[in-house]
Amino acid sequence: MTCEHCGRATGDPRSASNVEREIVLRIPERHFWLMRKTFHEMELKLGMHGLGELANTLKPYGKNFDQEFDVFRYFDDGAMAMASIGVTWGYRGVVLIGTMDARGRCPVHIDFTGEPGSRPRRMRMSDCATPEAADRFKAWFEDLQDRLAPPSGEAVGPDA
Known part of the structure; x- marks a missing residue:
């Protein structure tokens, strides 16, 4: 038989003070x-x-x-978090890959669209992605939108 509060077997000789719990996120x-x-x-x-x-x-x-550290190490985690949450709030975005510089790196942005007729808002994702990482990021973001975006017309943002 187990305790209904902590799951420890009743009659367990160990006291509650020396039994460590685990948190699963x-x-x-x-x-x-x-x-x-x-x-x-x-x-x-x-x-x-x-x-x-x-x-x-x-x-x-x-x-x-x-x-996928080799791909995403070029991208800002904070911008990635905002982009992911924005997609789930119903914002759609288009990945823009800039021209390659002398080092062989390129900037990557996402143009997010809001209300119909509004100007897109640009979010900088990376200043120095390799072309391969930029292409893989674009594919990842398009897949993310396909899977996590709410049905069109459904308001789910912070003000919904």
Whole structure:
């Protein structure tokens, strides 16, 4: 038989003070980039404040957010978070890949459309993506819109 509050087997000789619980987070895809930014910045901040042991404790959790690091390392996590959330609020965007510079890098922006007839709002995603990363980002963003955008005409934004 188990305790209805903590799930510990009744009659367990261990006291509640020395039984550690585990927290499991389920993070929706639209918040992936926000969590990635949070973990990586906290790891950096703790290290800068001389709390290396705490920073190292965060590393395994932050590693879970390093999917396709070779592509997305060129893109700003904050902009990625805003773009992902914007898509779920019903904003549509078009990825614009700029011209390549002398280093072989190119800027990447998204033009988001709002109300019909309004001017698109441009969001800078990267200043220095490789052409391959820019192309893969474009494919990722188009797929994200196809999967996460609400049905057209449905208001789901922050003011809905």
